[in-house]
Amino acid sequence: MVNQQTLADYSSSAPEALKYDQRIGGYFVAIRLDEFSAESIEATSVYSRKDFYKITLATGNAIFHSMNKEYHIRPDECALIFTNREVPYRWEVLTENCSGYSCMFTEDFLPSHTYLRRPDWTVFDSNSQSVFPLNKLQKDFFTSLFLKMLAEQESTYRYKDDLLFLYVLECIHAAMKMGPNLESRGRTASDRLSESFKIMLASQFPVVTPSQPIQLRTAQAFADRLAVHANHLNRALKAITGCTTKKLIMERVMQEANALLLYSDWTISQISYSLGFDEPTHFTQAFKLYTGKTPSSIRQNV
Secondary structure, eight states: OOOEEOHHHHTTTSOGGGOOOGGGSSOEEEEEGGGOOHHHHHHHTSOBEESSEEEEEEESSEEEEETTEEEEEOTTOEEEEEEOSSSOEEEEEOSTTOEEEEEEEOTTOSOTTOOOOGGGSGGGOTTSOOEEEEOHHHHHHHHHHHHHHHHHHTSOOTTHHHHHHHHHHHHHHHHHHHSSOGGGSOOOHHHHHHHHHHHHHHTTOSOOOTTSOOSOOSHHHHHHHHTSOHHHHHHHHHHHHSSOHHHHHHHHHHHHHHHHHHHOOOOHHHHHHHTTOSSHHHHHHHHHHHHSSOHHHHHHTO
């Protein structure tokens, strides 16, 4: 069985900027690969799944190992590599000349007003292209994006997380433009239904008052509003996202729950009610099942 490496494990011997605090919710960091210590480089050599997403801009000499494939980045070459939480991988650094940049972020580093999920971007899809060799012009472009990330994360700008997300998004879309042409496949009925579901789900968040709970909490409720059978909606979402209707709903509800526990002064009972749970005990059970923690433990660590 392949082990999972957490961001906290990964950052234990990394530069100070990478130190990870699980209490703060959505997390992002950009770093220079040159700043990695020998211990940090050794951590990247462990073949494992990670609990975070990562984009790496690397100039050799190193080998990236993933899904029984090897990608050798030589000293005079540069590549952009996207990794997700599902597929195990490791880096084999051959010399001290490997340099570049990397950014890492957790699943909940995502503006609350968007319905986008990491698997919605093909670069994080294990069945699509995730390694992009770069020419000099492309290398310069992505380098400029990483330099913007590095500068912005040190700023005191109130909305810097939103801006950092936009830099990540620009990096993702620039890479997808370099991949196979996705426009050749027309939008299907499943595409359209999935899009409608995501917009409807996103429209319920963020929750602004505990007195107005979200109205759509079950697969059947969404299916009724979309005028389709629940099984048909589930099949469409599975085909497009790889997830069931129930899982997609729960992902977003738990993301909102975590944010409210961290940043609001609402009681756990109020949070429970606002997210559509009949009883606080039901909310506690669901939250623990999804996150491995109780709501009260999140509050205690704030």
